[in-house]
Amino acid sequence: MSRDLKTLVSQGLKSRYRNERIMRSLGVTALLFASGFLLLILSIIFSQGYRAFTQTYIEIPIELSTADIEDISSINFQNKIRDGLRELFPELQARAELADLFRLASRGASIDLERDISSETPPGTINFIALASSDVDMINKGYFVDSESPRGRLSEQQYEYFQSLTDRNLISRQINTNLFLKGDSSYPEMAGVMGAIMGSVFVLGITLFLSFPIGAATAIYLEEFAPKNRFTDFIEVNINNLAAVPSVIFGLLGLAMFINFFGFPRSAPIVGGFVLTLMTLPIVIIASRAAITSVPPSIKEAALGLGASKLKMVVDHVIPLALPGMLTGTIIGMARALGESAPLLMIGMVAFITEIPQTIFSPSTTLPIQIFLWADSPDRGFSERTSAAIIILLVFLILMNLIAVILRKKFEKKW
Amino acid sequence: MSLSAYFVINLILALLLYLYGRSRAIAFSSSRKLFATKGYFGLHNLLVAFVPSFLFVLIYTLAEPGMIRYLVQSALPSVLDVEPESFQFIYNELLNVHAEIIPFDASNTTHTLGLAVYVGAINTVSISKMLLFGSIVLIATMYALYRTNPSFNARVHAELMIKWILMLLSMISVITTFGILLSVLFESIRFFGQVSIFDFLFGTQWSPQTAIREDQVGSSGAFGAVPVFGGTLLIALVAMAVAIPFGLFSAIFLSEYAKSSTKDILKPILEILAGIPTVVYGYFAALVIGPFIRELGDNLGWQLTSESALAVGLVMGVMIIPFVSSISSDVISAVPMSLREGSYGCGATKSETIRNVVLPAALPGIIAGVLLAVSRAIGETMIVVMAAGLAANLTFNPLEPVTTVTAQIVTLLVGDQEFDSAKTLAAFALGLVLFVVTLLLNIYALHVVRKYREQYE
Numbered sequence: 001m002s003r004d005l006k007t008l009v010s011q012g013l014k015s016r017y018r019n020e021r022i023m024r025s026l027g028v029t030a031l032l033f034a035s036g037f038l039l040l041i042l043s044i045i046f047s048q049g050y051r052a053f054t055q056t057y058i059e060i061p062i063e064l065s066t067a068d069i070e071d072i073s074s075i076n077f078q079n080k081i082r083d084g085l086r087e088l089f090p091e092l093q094a095r096a097e098l099a100d101l102f103r104l105a106s107r108g109a110s111i112d113l114e115r116d117i118s119s120e121t122p123p124g125t126i127n128f129i130a131l132a133s134s135d136v137d138m139i140n141k142g143y144f145v146d147s148e149s150p151r152g153r154l155s156e157q158q159y160e161y162f163q164s165l166t167d168r169n170l171i172s173r174q175i176n177t178n179l180f181l182k183g184d185s186s187y188p189e190m191a192g193v194m195g196a197i198m199g200s201v202f203v204l205g206i207t208l209f210l211s212f213p214i215g216a217a218t219a220i221y222l223e224e225f226a227p228k229n230r231f232t233d234f235i236e237v238n239i240n241n242l243a244a245v246p247s248v249i250f251g252l253l254g255l256a257m258f259i260n261f262f263g264f265p266r267s268a269p270i271v272g273g274f275v276l277t278l279m280t281l282p283i284v285i286i287a288s289r290a291a292i293t294s295v296p297p298s299i300k301e302a303a304l305g306l307g308a309s310k311l312k313m314v315v316d317h318v319i320p321l322a323l324p325g326m327l328t329g330t331i332i333g334m335a336r337a338l339g340e341s342a343p344l345l346m347i348g349m350v351a352f353i354t355e356i357p358q359t360i361f362s363p364s365t366t367l368p369i370q371i372f373l374w375a376d377s378p379d380r381g382f383s384e385r386t387s388a389a390i391i392i393l394l395v396f397l398i399l400m401n402l403i404a405v406i407l408r409k410k411f412e413k414k415w
Numbered sequence: 416m417s418l419s420a421y422f423v424i425n426l427i428l429a430l431l432l433y434l435y436g437r438s439r440a441i442a443f444s445s446s447r448k449l450f451a452t453k454g455y456f457g458l459h460n461l462l463v464a465f466v467p468s469f470l471f472v473l474i475y476t477l478a479e480p481g482m483i484r485y486l487v488q489s490a491l492p493s494v495l496d497v498e499p500e501s502f503q504f505i506y507n508e509l510l511n512v513h514a515e516i517i518p519f520d521a522s523n524t525t526h527t528l529g530l531a532v533y534v535g536a537i538n539t540v541s542i543s544k545m546l547l548f549g550s551i552v553l554i555a556t557m558y559a560l561y562r563t564n565p566s567f568n569a570r571v572h573a574e575l576m577i578k579w580i581l582m583l584l585s586m587i588s589v590i591t592t593f594g595i596l597l598s599v600l601f602e603s604i605r606f607f608g609q610v611s612i613f614d615f616l617f618g619t620q621w622s623p624q625t626a627i628r629e630d631q632v633g634s635s636g637a638f639g640a641v642p643v644f645g646g647t648l649l650i651a652l653v654a655m656a657v658a659i660p661f662g663l664f665s666a667i668f669l670s671e672y673a674k675s676s677t678k679d680i681l682k683p684i685l686e687i688l689a690g691i692p693t694v695v696y697g698y699f700a701a702l703v704i705g706p707f708i709r710e711l712g713d714n715l716g717w718q719l720t721s722e723s724a725l726a727v728g729l730v731m732g733v734m735i736i737p738f739v740s741s742i743s744s745d746v747i748s749a750v751p752m753s754l755r756e757g758s759y760g761c762g763a764t765k766s767e768t769i770r771n772v773v774l775p776a777a778l779p780g781i782i783a784g785v786l787l788a789v790s791r792a793i794g795e796t797m798i799v800v801m802a803a804g805l806a807a808n809l810t811f812n813p814l815e816p817v818t819t820v821t822a823q824i825v826t827l828l829v830g831d832q833e834f835d836s837a838k839t840l841a842a843f844a845l846g847l848v849l850f851v852v853t854l855l856l857n858i859y860a861l862h863v864v865r866k867y868r869e870q871y872e
Binding site: 016024026030035213214235238246247252262263264282285335338339341371383397 | 477478480481484570573574577578580581582584585586587588589591592594595598599601602660661662663664665667668669672681684685687688690691692693694695696697698699701702703733736737740764765766767769770787790791793794795796797800801821824825828829842843846849850853854857858861
């Protein structure tokens, strides 16, 4: 009998162990798939975006007479750039040829020149490093090396000029300061994320300023003061549900309530801040409540036992001990708000805005929205910048999460 | 007076009253024993002076634009000949003239007379603000002075006030829910005044682009939302087909098989995946996955678009994997060890234990987690806006392009809009459906999760 059972069991063992291995490998496969996908996303974004951190420039000789320096306001900087280019190619005379040539430099070059020249500039010839147009930039970065048309969007003549400039060592690649310091532009070589970053800073500033105090107050009330009754239960259920409401619905709220009902301006960071506050509140509240519950009851009871009032107990003991946890939750909520774009689309923060916003009422976009806007453009210069903007956004997110992790590691206490 | 001026006055007054209460309490305490320490006298006065007037300024400022608009609306017809329909247009022009966006034109009666009305309304509103603010501050100050006496129990009163303030602040989240419901409901009712609710819920034609001229083709616009709901469902199905198996198996591996050192490496990977902004997923779907699937179809001889439901659902599924995984791992670790040990004791292998003991015990929680993930999938916006199509196809073939509720909401509301057209109101009706569906899913799922936790505690 027992021998039969033994053979019976050992017969099944092989397939049972196989099942064991299958179960294990399914888990490994799932995790490999997830990490593979993450790696794919990051590598594609990086390989597309890293080239946007440098930019192509053309060295152009600019002739400045004494008369020019004396009256800077009368200089036509566009013409100065054109004269410089003409000097590099003295053999070109025909109008069409010259027009082709002029298009090698960006329209932004004259603005940069205007910025560089002051009344202190000594007269004579200066070698001005002029911003090249996006088409030149794309070729110089090697986008078209292996493709069928190595000259990209340049005409045959323009490609020849480009070659000649390269041979004379006048083409250079430098750190792309425009990307970090300028607002949006319809020309890729002049477009930057500074406007969007400022918009994000304003929106997040308002969100932080509102959601932390309100979230912390709500958590303290629910954990320490609220009576256990139906209404408190309702508030709790309500907060948990609010955390799972799709973000686009908050956008509808912002549009109907803040813009249409209260008459706030469209596209303004203040409305974005309000909407994201309401969206991140549940995250802050839930994290803060967890931080408060982790304060050991013995400490609270000791304070009460020594005659402290409830408020004194909360202010002197619960809040200081729960503060790191509350802050961690708030930072995680802020990181979520920074990456959020759907509700901001609803309240009109999606617009072509070239100026860097100065106040919380001026029209602006945010970093994710800038990515959304650039992603739509078929221009290669913009798709490169889209990926670069994503890299910048991810760097900000990583920094914020790192701060949260460090805060947690440093102040977390195991009671 | 500007907002900051009100705030500064408020703050200075509150500080003065705080110092007054404190110093009086010190003086009282030399002659008799007080009910509260000196700080509470100060705190009581500070709260009395600051909170009511601060709330007043806040609420009044929020309501100000509306009040000005109302005053102008009631006064303008007596000065100018204004049709009710064109009021919005004229009002916007007045706003722009006042903000000096549009240059002032002295020969234009709208500018001269209208601006006078507008400026008058601004003055009325701001003067009454100042007067009301002044009287509130006066009453608060008198109350604080009256209460600053030796027999007053400042501690009890101050603590009660703080408790009330905390409760008011915790009401904001409740107000938010009602705000969402009301704002969506209000606009939806207006929409259902133009389009019948049955046509909306059961109609199969969706083309919301109402033309400007009456005689253009398709000028009526059709608002049968079934294809939109179908598209949402299809994409959510594809997403769940990716997220459920991968999320569940990674949760099983992490909570049952992995050593803690492996866990320390693998968990952050899932957390990073969860932390990537949706706009990045959207860009990735539109740029890489969509074209990849189209080319795959080309090689197989199929004509596919790069906006197929498959591409969108796939990326969305990957986005939701961490969500499913983290909820499932919580639920699986909540299953008591004794159940597993009983199974091991009977001679079962690990995988048999998982299949026959752990998963059945965790099933309600896992189902609730899946429902939460479904509500995520149907509410996800950026991926579908960037990678899905806009044409409403009623199909269950995941290789065809479909549109979703969220994508429609965004396209209907972004850009120029007027707020009376059925087109923009339709977005709110879709929003209402989305809100109600996700709310029901969430309430049910959270209820199940809560019950499940209680069962094993």
